[in-house]
Amino acid sequence: MADARERGLEVAMGRMLQVGVTIAALLVLIGGLMYLAQNGGSPRDYEHFHAATRATTTISGIVTNAAHLDSLGIIGLGILLLIATPVCRVIFGVVGFAFLRDNLYTFISLIVLSVLLFSFISQR
């Protein structure tokens, strides 16, 4: 009985991850093709580390660029979505365990979620 509901939770988690990664990969592909069409002939420059700008390192910068249909902004949006899929899985865990009235694991999932959110808020 409880097992069947737990199995349902797991299946829902798996489905969500699959949808998230598919949309993310499509965004990266579209942005990537645009980037190659515009900059494919330029010399590459990945040998040395450069200080990056806010446009590629902050969520607001990436979303703004993507909204202007900038190719790197669209790739960035795909990457953000991809990073968000495991975070959603943990949120799923919090809600699912609460639904199953498993207080211990609702609490454990909340700890994992706070660590993940901390890493995005602390930003360094």
Next chain:
Amino acid sequence: MNVLLFSLAVFGTSILAGFLGAMTGLGGGVVIIPVLCLLFKVDIHYALGASLVSVIATSSGAAASYVREGFSNIRIGMFLEVATTLGALLGAYLTAKVTGNWIGVIFGMVLLYSAWATVHKLDDVPPSTKPDPLALRLNLKGSFPENGIEREYVASHVPAAFGIMFGAGTLSGLLGIGSGAVKVLAMDYAMKLPFKVSTTTSNFMIGVTAAASAGIYMSRGYVLPSLVMPVMLGVLLGSLIGARVLTRTEVKTIRIGFAAVILALGAEMIFNGMTGRL
């Protein structure tokens, strides 16, 4: 080499890395980082960022097929993720404190261990006779279908596994990899979980662990979109193909060949790190 040719070459290599990573269970990051650094001369920090994003993609992409099989244990996964995500924060913090050359040396040592672990693939560890009382209190148990009957299991040595997982998380954050080899060490050797349960649960955990350091990598500028694009798409594609082939073929010879490759890459990473070339 211009951007187009470079991206195509990296894309092709990433397919191969993802394929081999899935076949051996080590993940694509272990192969793609040294190849990007040694062959394509990419700065190691950019390589770590591109790999970490691919690790998340592989983990989430494989989730659907693992869920279908029904071996993964969401409670054990969530419990151990407390340790791996905290470790990942520490590891990501350390990447800014340690030079690229040191990261290369540590990476090389992990490669050497991975080569060893690939050849000495574990058989199912016999289940422990006395279950850990802590495991019972934390509900770290489950059952899975095997030859038509439900086989029950309870985790052993919970504190030790938690500690190893913290280390696995730190390596993941420091090196931009999933560190599946270390996770399996904790779940197979310490917790003595059945092999099928540990590998599928580990796959789930890898994505969450990597997400904990991804935010930090991004804010530091390690995640370069133009480089992530060919690496992530290639590794994802390769790992999906690898997972299909894996279920159909016996891969012992491939595994030994792969171990030889990562052994060589590991030695070269250590040499380049020690001589300050990374």
